[in-house]
Amino acid sequence: MKIAIVQYNAGNTRSVQYALQRFGITPEITADPDRLRAADKVIFPGVGEASSAMKFLREHQLDLVIKELKQPVLGICLGMQLMCRHSEEGNVKGLGIFSNSVKRFPSQENSGFKVPHMGWNTLSSCQGRLFKGLPEAPFVYYVHSFYAEIGTSTVATTDYILPFSAALYKDNFYALQFHPEKSGVDGELIMRNFLELTI
Amino acid sequence: MLTKRIVPCLDIKDGRTVKGVNFVALKDAGDPVELAARYAEQGADELVFLDITATHEKRKTLVHLVEQVAAAINIPFTVGGGVSSIDDVQALLSSGADKISVNSAAFKRPELINELAGNFGSQCVVLAVDVKREQDDWIVYLNGGRLSTGKSAIAWIQEAVDRGAGELLLTSMDHDGTKSGFAVEFTALISELVEVPVIASGGAGNETHFVEVFTRGKADAALAAGIFHYGEVTIPQLKSKLAQHQIPVRL
Numbered sequence: 433m434k435i436a437i438v439q440y441n442a443g444n445t446r447s448v449q450y451a452l453q454r455f456g457i458t459p460e461i462t463a464d465p466d467r468l469r470a471a472d473k474v475i476f477p478g479v480g481e482a483s484s485a486m487k488f489l490r491e492h493q494l495d496l497v498i499k500e501l502k503q504p505v506l507g508i509c510l511g512m513q514l515m516c517r518h519s520e521e522g523n524v525k526g527l528g529i530f531s532n533s534v535k536r537f538p539s540q541e542n543s544g545f546k547v548p549h550m551g552w553n554t555l556s557s558c559q560g561r562l563f564k565g566l567p568e569a570p571f572v573y574y575v576h577s578f579y580a581e582i583g584t585s586t587v588a589t590t591d592y593i594l595p596f597s598a599a600l601y602k603d604n605f606y607a608l609q610f611h612p613e614k615s616g617v618d619g620e621l622i623m624r625n626f627l628e629l630t631i
Numbered sequence: 632m633l634t635k636r637i638v639p640c641l642d643i644k645d646g647r648t649v650k651g652v653n654f655v656a657l658k659d660a661g662d663p664v665e666l667a668a669r670y671a672e673q674g675a676d677e678l679v680f681l682d683i684t685a686t687h688e689k690r691k692t693l694v695h696l697v698e699q700v701a702a703a704i705n706i707p708f709t710v711g712g713g714v715s716s717i718d719d720v721q722a723l724l725s726s727g728a729d730k731i732s733v734n735s736a737a738f739k740r741p742e743l744i745n746e747l748a749g750n751f752g753s754q755c756v757v758l759a760v761d762v763k764r765e766q767d768d769w770i771v772y773l774n775g776g777r778l779s780t781g782k783s784a785i786a787w788i789q790e791a792v793d794r795g796a797g798e799l800l801l802t803s804m805d806h807d808g809t810k811s812g813f814a815v816e817f818t819a820l821i822s823e824l825v826e827v828p829v830i831a832s833g834g835a836g837n838e839t840h841f842v843e844v845f846t847r848g849k850a851d852a853a854l855a856a857g858i859f860h861y862g863e864v865t866i867p868q869l870k871s872k873l874a875q876h877q878i879p880v881r882l
Contacts, residue, residue, distance in 0.1 A: 446727045450701045480752055540826040548754060550798065550828050551851065552634045552676055552881040571634070571881040573707060575754045592633055614707045614729065616671070 433627065435459040436471035438498065441488040442480030442510050451613035451623060465497040473503055473627065478510030482534070482578070483522020485514060499527050504629045505605050512600060512607035513578060521578050530600045530607065532583040537593050548577040549592045553610075558588040560601050562608075562625045570618040572598070572610035580609065634879045635845045636676035636852035637866055638830060639859045641666060643682045643712070646692035648860075664699045670859070671704045673866040676881055678704070679732070679800070679854060682712030694726050701727025709757055711800075720747055724755065732757040732800055735773045738780065738787065741794060748795025757830075758796035760784055762817065763804045769817055776804035784817075785824065792825045799825065800854065802832040810836025810858070818848035830854050838864055838872040845878045 435452060437445050439461045452459045459475070460467060468474055476498060478485060489495045498505065498515075507515045516526045519534035526534070537547045554569040563570075572590075579596035582589060588599035590609070600607040606626060612619035642649045647661040667678055680700070682693045690713065697710055710723050711732030720731045731751075737743045737758060747756045761776050762769040762784045769784040788799060801821060803814030813834045822829045828851035831844045835855035844850045858864045870880045 444724065444729075446725060447701065447729065450727055451705065453702060454705070479754065546826055546828055546851065548797065548827075549633065550754070551636050553632065611707075614705065616705050620705055 433457065433473070434471045435627070436468050436474050437461045438468065438474065438476045438494065438511075439463040440478070440485065440492070440494060442478040442485035444479040445477055447611070447613045448475055448477045448508065451620065454620070455624065455627065457627070463492055463494060465493065468494075468497055469501065471503065473629070474498075474501055474505045475508065476505060476511035476515070477508040478514065479575075480510055481521060482510065482513055482519040482526075483524040485510060486519075486522075486524045486526065489514070489527075495527055499529060502604060504626065506626050507600075507605070507607035508613070509576060509609060509611060512609055513580060515600070515605065515607050516580050519578060529605050530580070530583070530585045530602060532580040532585060532597060532600065534578050534580050536578050543593045545593045548575055549579075550575045552615075553590050553592060555588045555590060555598050555610075556595075558599070560587045560599075561629060562599065562601075562606055562622050563588065564625050565621055566618055572612065572615040572619060572622075574610045576609060632879045634676070634881045635850070635873065636830075637674070637841075637869060637880070638677045638679055638852050638854040639670045639675050639866070640679040640681060640832070640854050640856040642856065643680050643693065643696065644684050646684075646696045649683065663696060664703050666860075667700050667704050667708070670866065671706050674870055674881065675706065675866055677706060677852070678708040680708060680710045680712075681732075682710070684713075694722050697723055697726040697728050709800075711757070711759055715743070717746055717750055720751060724751060728755075730755045730757050730798070732759045734759040734761070737791065737796075738771060738773060741790060744791055744794040744796050748797070753795045753797035753827075756796050757798045757800050758788070758791045759800040759802065760788060760791075761802045761804055762814075764814075764817075772804055776807070785820070788821055788825065792827055796827065798828045798830065800830045800832055803834060806834030807832070808857075809834055812836065812840040813844040813848060813850070813853065815843050815848040818844055818850050822849040822851070828852065835864070838869050841869060841873060842876050842878065845873065846876070
């Protein structure tokens with residue numbers, strides 16, 4: 433199975449690469465449109481800032497390439513936020529795969545909660561194949577200050593200050609706000625479920 | 632609900648853990664990768680690797696170790712000890728570390744925090760601060776508590792957070808190694824002062840100390856080394872005790 437990881441300026445692609453290697457898969461890390469199109473599955477990770485990441489994707493025409501991929505695609509963290517319609521981070525238009533918009537958590541002053549949302553939290557209302565075989569309310573690891581609002585594509589939620597989209601799904605596109613590659617055995621199961629998908 | 636984090640710390644010298652460990656069925660007590668994997672299995676929420684290797688040359692072994700740890704474990708980990716430049720941080724992050732902790736180098740040149748946050752994001756910049764109580768203030772110490780800066784920890788922490796530190800690792804040198812409990816008042820003071828998460832460190836001796844630092848101390852995470860290495864407190868027992876006190880933990 434050929435797995436490609438999208439290479440761009442907001443990577444911590446390394447931790448995803450290591451997680452795949454634990455499953456015996458050596459992914460290809462590439463920004464080449466043809467290589468991405470030719471992969472069996474594509475992972476779109478990301479740690480960084482939304483507007484500079486989108487600028488890079490547009491400059492390299494990766495925005496169009498990702499949107500038009502036909503195989504299963506998994507966005508993680510910033511990758512998921514960039515797949516949404518719009519992000520408040522840098523007030524930037526996203527890929528628009530999901531109609532959700534991405535907002536900043538209210539500050540501690542207003543909410544009494546710390547931002548970023550950092551650490552382990554539980555998933556609720558999990559639907560779909562990615563969550564097959566998981567225990568009820570599994571714990572996953574989060575680090576983020578922005579969140580995707582709940583919408584028609586939401587297939588799992590987490591509550592921090594307010595309920596937000598922990599996972600999104602539409603057609604061949606899957607997206608997770610948490611880091612499955614850092615979420616212990618439950619995170620590994622979610623990644624394995626993605627790797628086993630067939631369209 | 633967001634849970635409180637339990638963070639075992641491994642001191643590393645020349646690529647090996649230096650404090651002895653007392654784990655049943657551990658093949659090599661000095662192998663950081665094996666120990667890290669064991670803690671991850673037991674339910675540790677994160678790990679910290681603190682490199683105390685003296686020479687620059689030997690520090691290259693740290694990068695190799697980080698690669699091995701990243702390949703083996705499936706929870707987040709922080710690497711610190713002697714980190715002083717963007718190049719250091721780049722090497723550790725690209726080897727698979729999730730976060731980097733900075734201490735003396737950031738105090739001596741605070742712009743380092745801006746540079747690291749700007750290049751890699753605040754989420755991976757942990758500011759480690761060692762403090763001692765002097766009269767009514769808490770004073771920043773460097774070099775593992777041997778060198779007083781004379782500067783108030785509160786002012787320094789506020790400045791560092793404004794510059795982009797994304798998390799704080801607070802160690803009370805008065806409590807470290809005493810097993811008499813964490814610096815609860817100081818931890819609470821800082822946790823209420825800043826918006827970023829606070830990891831309390833120094834003084835853990837029993838399960839009740841963790842209950843105190845998570846309730847009165849308002850810590851987001853608590854770090855310990857010796858009591859975990861020697862099996863005086865095990866992570867599953869600790870977490871079940873915390874749960875009994877209605878403290879949210881990942882079980």
